Amino acid sequence: MRTGQLLRTQAFRIVLVYVMLFAFSVAALLGFTYWNTRRTLDGQTDQIIEADATGLAEQYQHLGIQGLAETVRSRALHAGQALYLLSDGQRRATLAGNLDSWPQIAIAPGDYVEFYYERPVDGKLETRRARGRIFPLQGDFILLVAQDVHDRYLTERMFTTTLPWTVGLILLLGLGGGALMSRNMLRRVDAINRTSGEIIAGDLTRRVPVSGSGDEFDTLAENLNRMLDRIERLMKGLREVTDSVAHDLRTPLNRLRNRLEESAARLTAQGADAGEIERAMAETDQLIGTFNALLLIAETDAGTTRAAMTALDLSSVAADVAELYEPLAEERDITLVLLPGSAAIEGNRSLIAQALANLVDNAIKYTPPGGQVSIAVSAGEAGADLTVRDSGPGIAAADKPRVVERFVRLEASRNSPGTGLGLSLVAAVAHFHQAELVLEDNVPSGLKATLRFPRRALRTPPLKNAAE
Amino acid sequence: MRILVIEDDLEAQRYLVQGLKESGHVVDEAADGETGLNLALSRPYDVAIIDRMLPKKDGLHVVAEMREHGNATPVLFLSALSEVDDRVKGLKAGGDDYLAKPYAFVELLARVDALVRRRSPVGVKTRLDVGDLELDLLTRAAKRSGTQIELQPREFRLLEYLMRHAGQVVTRTMLLESVWEYHFDPQTNVIDVHISRLRAKIDKGFAAPLLHTVRGAGYMIRAN
Numbered sequence: 135m136r137t138g139q140l141l142r143t144q145a146f147r148i149v150l151v152y153v154m155l156f157a158f159s160v161a162a163l164l165g166f167t168y169w170n171t172r173r174t175l176d177g178q179t180d181q182i183i184e185a186d187a188t189g190l191a192e193q194y195q196h197l198g199i200q201g202l203a204e205t206v207r208s209r210a211l212h213a214g215q216a217l218y219l220l221s222d223g224q225r226r227a228t229l230a231g232n233l234d235s236w237p238q239i240a241i242a243p244g245d246y247v248e249f250y251y252e253r254p255v256d257g258k259l260e261t262r263r264a265r266g267r268i269f270p271l272q273g274d275f276i277l278l279v280a281q282d283v284h285d286r287y288l289t290e291r292m293f294t295t296t297l298p299w300t301v302g303l304i305l306l307l308g309l310g311g312g313a314l315m316s317r318n319m320l321r322r323v324d325a326i327n328r329t330s331g332e333i334i335a336g337d338l339t340r341r342v343p344v345s346g347s348g349d350e351f352d353t354l355a356e357n358l359n360r361m362l363d364r365i366e367r368l369m370k371g372l373r374e375v376t377d378s379v380a381h382d383l384r385t386p387l388n389r390l391r392n393r394l395e396e397s398a399a400r401l402t403a404q405g406a407d408a409g410e411i412e413r414a415m416a417e418t419d420q421l422i423g424t425f426n427a428l429l430l431i432a433e434t435d436a437g438t439t440r441a442a443m444t445a446l447d448l449s450s451v452a453a454d455v456a457e458l459y460e461p462l463a464e465e466r467d468i469t470l471v472l473l474p475g476s477a478a479i480e481g482n483r484s485l486i487a488q489a490l491a492n493l494v495d496n497a498i499k500y501t502p503p504g505g506q507v508s509i510a511v512s513a514g515e516a517g518a519d520l521t522v523r524d525s526g527p528g529i530a531a532a533d534k535p536r537v538v539e540r541f542v543r544l545e546a547s548r549n550s551p552g553t554g555l556g557l558s559l560v561a562a563v564a565h566f567h568q569a570e571l572v573l574e575d576n577v578p579s580g581l582k583a584t585l586r587f588p589r590r591a592l593r594t595p596p597l598k599n600a601a602e
Numbered sequence: 603m604r605i606l607v608i609e610d611d612l613e614a615q616r617y618l619v620q621g622l623k624e625s626g627h628v629v630d631e632a633a634d635g636e637t638g639l640n641l642a643l644s645r646p647y648d649v650a651i652i653d654r655m656l657p658k659k660d661g662l663h664v665v666a667e668m669r670e671h672g673n674a675t676p677v678l679f680l681s682a683l684s685e686v687d688d689r690v691k692g693l694k695a696g697g698d699d700y701l702a703k704p705y706a707f708v709e710l711l712a713r714v715d716a717l718v719r720r721r722s723p724v725g726v727k728t729r730l731d732v733g734d735l736e737l738d739l740l741t742r743a744a745k746r747s748g749t750q751i752e753l754q755p756r757e758f759r760l761l762e763y764l765m766r767h768a769g770q771v772v773t774r775t776m777l778l779e780s781v782w783e784y785h786f787d788p789q790t791n792v793i794d795v796h797i798s799r800l801r802a803k804i805d806k807g808f809a810a811p812l813l814h815t816v817r818g819a820g821y822m823i824r825a826n
Contacts (some may be wrong), residue, residue, distance in 0.1 A: 384682045384703050384704055385611055385614065385682060385703065385704075387704045388614060388682075388703045388704030388705070389613055389614065389617065390704075391704050391706065392614075392617045392621075392704075392707060395706060395707055395708075395818075396617075398818070412818065415818070418704075422704055423787060426702070426787075454782070457756055458782060458784075458788070458792055458796075459792055461792070461795040461796055461798075461799050462790060462792050462795045465795050484784070484785060484786070487784060487786075488784075488786045491784075491786070491788050491789075492789065495788060495789045495790050496789075498790070499789075499790065556789055
């Protein structure tokens, strides 16, 4: 997995391309040098052979075959690198020369060819390489003039055997270096990703680590950090605005409520009817409730709440909320059932309890007497589910996406009490936990609302639920 | 009771001081954190009501410094800040209770009473009595006029809380916070239903009801 990730990095791909280009260039360069050197060396050898042959040809013209044989013999005595062989046209009888026999290769007259021959070196017979040319002579004789090129041949062989190794080594070192480089890069990109993840989760104080080397990653990190500083400032500004709005608006609301309370107390003390004022107080309370809910939703949504995440079992939250609502359900002749199941997750107890309370509250509100509301908790491969089912009228498919929006209240519920923020808060709590609020039709009737917590929220790997 | 009020909103301060005085308390007031802290450290108070956001010295700092000086006066924070994290911050700084603005005066009064009562415990009680209703905290049994009353665990805690605050107004929010440990207001008033259940168990069939509804405020358990 880790290797796969390494191979997929941009750094590794770049290195791969460069290494291949470099290896190709090295191969081409060495190849050209080889070809050129060999051409030059061969040219020199050929010139020597040419000059030698020209001299011998003159001897043949002036002195005939006997004279030529004589000259070849004397040259062969202190030949150095030169090799000679003079024979009849059928290459049977050797007339003169320092080669024992004709080499084992077919030689077309006029071409420079390379062949092997044997020569004693330090008492041992050694197979060596030579380069030469055959000259046909008038009177059905042929003359081979050659040069020993064994040293050149050895160099050349060294060259050709080293070349693949060199290229291979370049590729190997390059790939190793590339892997090392991309691992380094990957580590720093990982650091950036990790930090981003933490910031997405709501911790805006996190910063991307800067290595101090001043490279482009540092520049990127510094820029990201500057951006984060700015975002944090903006968020803080927003928070301050929200706080001061809360302060500035809630304070007059507070006073309004106080005045109403005072008036009501005075009227009651005087024996007068304070009903109208008490209704105004109730309206004020409703307004305050809406206001509080809006602020809570805004904070929860922005993830700026430092609401602590703790280990909790959804079943205990469900049991508490069921216990809280059981008498209310009974009063309305609704059966409230808590189904068995458990799911240990990481979350904020208070927020989840509030979200569940809202769901149960809604379910009880919309279920007709004699109906049933159930709360279920389950953990599976995909994550944990907290589900509330009711046997009420449900929500039409077209309305489902709308009901989580703020202040949306369906026609049917216009006359029942509520702020229209209940489901928005549930959605905000879901969002805070990176969970999902799923609204479906219950079978056979009613609404099935599920808070679906992602797998990573689970505290322990899910056990096969015995009830399933 | 001697009560210190530190509140920078003068209108709210006036209302608060007036209400407390009408309820028979002696009140000192300050409009900023420094003056308030000086008052808190120089005179004994039964309870201090402190706003979270104050000029010169933040409410949190005032309480933190009070605690540093060994001053243990119970503190009720008032705040217009939303609750989720601020409540925790307030209580961590040394506050004893936290009330979000806007609040009903009866709510504040009930909490002030509860704070002062909490400060002076009359030893460790194992039995609570209100009239002919008795609650044994060890055997967790409830009796009225010698008749055993069956209570669910939560009903027991509800009754215990009410009886510990006998003669005091207890608001729905206080019950939700203390008995259920929830810091939010449910959309429907579920507490009322729990109370009426409890009432059916302890008052039904008896001539004198003990559990009273205080209109516009909450509940009170008392024997007449």
